[in-house]
Amino acid sequence: MSASHQVSEPADRAAAPPAARGGAGGTGQVGLASPLALLAPSFLVAALVILYPLWNIGVLATHDVDRFGQLGGYAGAANLMHVLEDPLFLPTLVRTVLWTLCVVAGAVVVSLPVALILDLDFAGRGLARMIVMLPWAVSVTMTAVVWRWALNGESGYANAVLQGLHIIGEPIVWLAEASTAFPVQILIGILVTVPFTVTLFLGGLASLPRDIYEAAEVDSATRFQAFYLLTLPLLRPFITMAVVLNVIYVFNSFPIIWVLTQGGPANSTDILVTYLYKLAFRFGRLGDAAALSLVMFAILFAFTLVYVRLASRARSA
Amino acid sequence: MSAASRANYRRRSLLCWLALSPLVAITLFPFAVMLATALKPAAEILTPRAEWFGSRFAFENFATMWSATNFGSALVNSLAVSCGATLFALILAVPAAYALSRHDFRGSSLYRQFLLVTQMLSPIVLVVGLFRLLVSLGVVDSLSAVTLVYAAFNVAFCVWMLQSYFASIPRELEEAAWLDGASRFTTITRIFLPLAAPALTVTAIFTFIQAWNEFVLALTLLRREENYTLTIQVFSLVAGRYTIEWHHVMAATFAATVPVAILFAWLQRYFVQGLALGAVK
Numbered sequence: 001m002s003a004s005h006q007v008s009e010p011a012d013r014a015a016a017p018p019a020a021r022g023g024a025g026g027t028g029q030v031g032l033a034s035p036l037a038l039l040a041p042s043f044l045v046a047a048l049v050i051l052y053p054l055w056n057i058g059v060l061a062t063h064d065v066d067r068f069g070q071l072g073g074y075a076g077a078a079n080l081m082h083v084l085e086d087p088l089f090l091p092t093l094v095r096t097v098l099w100t101l102c103v104v105a106g107a108v109v110v111s112l113p114v115a116l117i118l119d120l121d122f123a124g125r126g127l128a129r130m131i132v133m134l135p136w137a138v139s140v141t142m143t144a145v146v147w148r149w150a151l152n153g154e155s156g157y158a159n160a161v162l163q164g165l166h167i168i169g170e171p172i173v174w175l176a177e178a179s180t181a182f183p184v185q186i187l188i189g190i191l192v193t194v195p196f197t198v199t200l201f202l203g204g205l206a207s208l209p210r211d212i213y214e215a216a217e218v219d220s221a222t223r224f225q226a227f228y229l230l231t232l233p234l235l236r237p238f239i240t241m242a243v244v245l246n247v248i249y250v251f252n253s254f255p256i257i258w259v260l261t262q263g264g265p266a267n268s269t270d271i272l273v274t275y276l277y278k279l280a281f282r283f284g285r286l287g288d289a290a291a292l293s294l295v296m297f298a299i300l301f302a303f304t305l306v307y308v309r310l311a312s313r314a315r316s317a
Numbered sequence: 318m319s320a321a322s323r324a325n326y327r328r329r330s331l332l333c334w335l336a337l338s339p340l341v342a343i344t345l346f347p348f349a350v351m352l353a354t355a356l357k358p359a360a361e362i363l364t365p366r367a368e369w370f371g372s373r374f375a376f377e378n379f380a381t382m383w384s385a386t387n388f389g390s391a392l393v394n395s396l397a398v399s400c401g402a403t404l405f406a407l408i409l410a411v412p413a414a415y416a417l418s419r420h421d422f423r424g425s426s427l428y429r430q431f432l433l434v435t436q437m438l439s440p441i442v443l444v445v446g447l448f449r450l451l452v453s454l455g456v457v458d459s460l461s462a463v464t465l466v467y468a469a470f471n472v473a474f475c476v477w478m479l480q481s482y483f484a485s486i487p488r489e490l491e492e493a494a495w496l497d498g499a500s501r502f503t504t505i506t507r508i509f510l511p512l513a514a515p516a517l518t519v520t521a522i523f524t525f526i527q528a529w530n531e532f533v534l535a536l537t538l539l540r541r542e543e544n545y546t547l548t549i550q551v552f553s554l555v556a557g558r559y560t561i562e563w564h565h566v567m568a569a570t571f572a573a574t575v576p577v578a579i580l581f582a583w584l585q586r587y588f589v590q591g592l593a594l595g596a597v598k
Binding site for chain 2 (some may be wrong): 035036038039041042043045046048049050052053054055056057060069110113114117120121122123124125128130131132133134135136137138139140141142143145146147148149150152154155156157159160161163191194248249252254255258259262273276277280281286289290293296297300301304
């Protein structure tokens with residue numbers, strides 16, 4: 001017992017001479033025993049690559065910046081006001097909310113029944129799981145490139161299949177206007193979000209205690225009751241997790257929109273991430289782009305806080 | 318199994334597949350499009366109504382694609398960046414995950430929160446700052462810089478996955494080794510890491526796939542075509558071009574995605590549970 005105590009203490013207190021533990025490389029032992037030393041490398045690298053750029057964005061957002069990135073004087077909230085007063089900002093924000101809401105809701109609504117089915121024992125379940133998971137392995141960029149070709153107005157396979165099934169009569173030029181492009185982008189977004197969501201739900205289903213279902217059967221609960229009264233409440237933390245992680249992920253999702261339409265035609269399918277990219281790397285408005293980054297981070301942060309608060313309140317109620 | 322329950326099982330299997338069929342169809346559709354287009358002769362691509370089969374299988378598309386699209390160098394770049402990022406992320410994450418799973422200390426919850434925040438700060442929100450960081454370090458358009466950035470963005474996930482698995486490895490095995498006089502370092506390399514090998518493999522493969530598929534950072538941080546990874550090489554074949562050689566593009570996407578998809582499909586059952594538990598804990 002004393003041995004395990006000794007090693008689980010921070011290094012400065014577990015200062016027993018290395019020889020007492022009879023190991024080789026005494027100084028290495030103390031170094032390895034210190035948890036902070038073990039965390040330090042990952043912290044330093046993540047801080048350099050993630051926290052430093054964040055700080056840098058903060059500086060850019062509050063200063064005049066020319067298109068080559070040279071810092072000018074302090075500008076306060078001027079960049080932020082540029083962004084908020086830009087006539088493109090509000091429609092883009094609304095579209096981002098719509099995009100995130102539709103993709104996440106769609107993915108959860110599709111994934112729940114799919115996970116319930118894949119949790120059953122049936123012939124070919126392994127194959128079915130594999131197929132459902134498949135889009136996850138493929139780069140979203142590649143998927144989007146393939147869909148861009150499939151949605152080609154003249155020679156695309158989407159039109160060919162839909163015409164073959166007599167769902168549409170004339171070929172549709174899907175990506176030519178937002179009214180058809182954006183719904184299709186949402187659909188593709190749902191498709192690539194399903195595998196991860198199903199995975200979360202399958203993990204949740206696997207963790208459910210089996211005996212409560214036997215008890216429910218003894219109490220002659222119907223299958224629907226068992227689902228509604230047992231499975232759904234028990235899956236709730238997993239559904240919460242799926243919503244939170246997917247909202248963060250989908251809100252930040254860039255390739256589908258960028259590859260299919262680059263936010264066009266005339267910015268009509270832009271979401272905040274593509275708009276941010278254009279501000280920074282097309283229009284050279286680095287200060288405005290930095291301010292927009294902060295706005296986006298604030299939105300995500302607020303969402304996470306509110307959701308976590310709501311979820312924990314619901315759990316304690 | 319009685320005849321009745323076997324019939325029941327058969328009926329259930331049929332119903333399950335029937336219910337899954339729309340999703341299965343739409344999931345496999347892009348793969349069918351890729352393969353069908355990649356194998357059609359170039360002259361038969363832009364026809365008014367797309368046919369699944371051309372007049373013959375044009376396997377030479379893959380060979381002409383290879384030279385026309387600079388596929389080889391992009392493949393090498395993608396492999397180098399993904400392997401490097403995976404290795405580096407694990408080197409950083411293993412000690413951290415070990416500390417979190419084996420020690421109770423004051424900084425641990427703070428560190429966990431730090432991980433969560435880094436997860437929320439996606440590459441795209443940070444891209445302006447990252448670009449400037451690399452400019453100030455003089456390493457724009459450098460594959461090693463991109464490798465480092467990928468590793469850093471995957472550290473949080475790796476630590477998360479690994480620490481939940483590490484926590485399930487019984488401490489007693491390590492303690493027994495210490496009592497036998499093994500040093501902490503020997504204990505970790507000889508006892509602990511072999512036991513953790515499955516989790517390390519799954520985490521490594523997941524990180525590899527993330528890096529392999531990454532798009533927006535490569536798009537902004539890499540400039541010259543000789544440094545392009547596969548995702549942006551393929552993207553550059555369709556972006557801002559008036560004539561797109563779709564048979565080459567589909568051959569390239571097929572060649573770039575199918576090996577990874579097979580690897581992933583083979584391994585997905587191993588981490589379905591690990592990921593879900595790691596995420597909720």
